Amino acid sequence: MSELLIKKYFEENNIVKSNIESFNSFIDWRLQKIVDEVGHATPAVIPPEAEDVKIVFGKVKIEQPSITEADGAKRKLIPSEARLRDLTYAAPILLEVSLMIDGKERERTEVQIVDLPIMLKSKLCYLAGMNREELITAGDDPLDHGGYFIINGTERVLTLLEDLAANTVFVDRVKTGPTTHKARIFSASQQFKIPHELQRTKDGVYLLNFASTKKVPLVVMMKALGATKDAEIMKLIGADIMQDEDIYMNLVDFVELKTDRAAQDFIAKSESIGLEDEQRFQRVQFLLDNFLLPHVGTKPENRYEKAAFLGRMARKIVLLKQRKIGKDDKDHYMNKRVRLSGDLLEDLFRANMKILVNDMLYIFQRGVRRGKILPLSTIVRTKFLSQRIKSAMATGNWTGNRQGVSQRLERDNALATLSHLMRVTSLLEASRESFEARELHPTHWGRFCPLETPEGKHVGLRKNLALLSSITSQSKQEDVEEFKTQLEGFGLKRFKQEASQ
Secondary structure, three states, X not given: OHHHHHHHHHHHOOOOHHHHHHHHHHHHHHHHHHHHHHOEEOOOOOOOOOOOEEEEEEEEEEOOOEEEOOOOOEEEOOHHHHHHOOOOOEEEEEEEEEEEEOOEEEEEEEEEEEEEEOOOOOOOOOOOXXXXXXXXXXXXXXXXXXXXXXXXXXXXXXXXXXXXXXXXXXXXXXXXXXXXEEEEEEEEOOOOEEEEEEEEEOOOOEEEEEOOEEEEEHHHHHHHOOOOOHHHHHHHHOHHHOOOHHHHHHHHHOOOOOOHHHHHHHHHHHOOOOOOHHHHHHHHHHHHHHOOOOOOOOOHHHHHHHHHHHHHHHXXXXXXXXXXXXXXXXXXXXXXXXXXXXXXHHHHHHHHHHHHHHHHHHHHHHHHHOOOOOOHHHHOOHHHHHHHHHHHHHHOXXXXXXXXXXXXXXXXXXXXXXXXXXXXXXXXXXXXXXXHHHOOOHHHOOOEOOOOOOOHHHOOOEEEEOOOOOOOOOOOHHHHHHHHHHHHHOOOOOOOHHHHO
């Protein structure tokens, strides 16, 4: 019976299904999300007769893989031809661009911004949905799983990356130095991933470090975010701290700070921001809104929620100090995330989209200096972004100074190919000991193969997914909001400042 079930599973499911679904989500909605994040671009040099000029970005359209021959003829490109002719199996991406001058639309057009490499067996691939006979006719192996790319005729695979879960608080004890306990979190929004660390010193003082801001007292930061009353701060940290003298001592040290403005002034002085009063406050508020816990929000109305989140971090340290909870296990797979092809391509495209926009602005402004308003089709260089994407996927050099993300697919035998498609690599440096990270963990059961790992310095840092394992892809923001609404239907309430006072 078990043999029949496993056979049926592999008949209906692809072992690289998770990676293909992640790529499909990238082309379905993540590309559009990146473009919407940019929204529009404003040139610094504009025609003298105009007061406001914007280049507005609209809908993204993705076609299926194609090739333009030397005579200008355009036709579809199948994977077997790309392999034989050393071509890149890629599809054109078209973007709707509008030129707005003084609030009126001067021009609107659809321009090709990039040729995006397409994953085999994904929804845009011609092989998707073909039966055995059709695959053989197309020159492909009917037993091939897909899940890889063809770059300049070479088969390349994006290795899955294992990373610590973002937006999760980890508490730990510190054995040496002036710090006794700490709480860490990698706060990740769409644009940033900023490490934050809340420390408790031997004197019982709580200090916060994030971005370039170092050792800001916790109470000062919470007051700067709007929790100006001592009773509020106590409530945000929680009832379990009533027997803890540290929090009272921290409150007494800064009892003279009665308003959020006074607390922001304290932060400005400690950071040596030497500007005029109003500029100094604007600088501190920009820091609080954009670089402090950006995953909570980046608007002024999110500040009190950030104060509540800092209270939660302090609460975990207090509970750890009182030995009511243990330190967090970073190697528990609840605290890990595996980054799939869609996540990796999203990072790559987001970084290069900004470079493309700057290049468009440069060409537009150069035309304005010569007394011309260039057509939108001439300010977009398709090869510019295509070459950058192709280069990253051909060399494996990724954003964030990561190397080896893209690798040549092993074709020694069928098992080697299967192993390579399911490989997961840790971001930890291979030269470091990291004994705990290399060891088998009970939560690997059913998720990873306990045996397949290389010898030498990469042992335990390179793992392989179990044959029946699957990974869920990133959810749309609309789906997340719908889930929150369902939770509200069960009686849960969203956090609000008024409700907490």
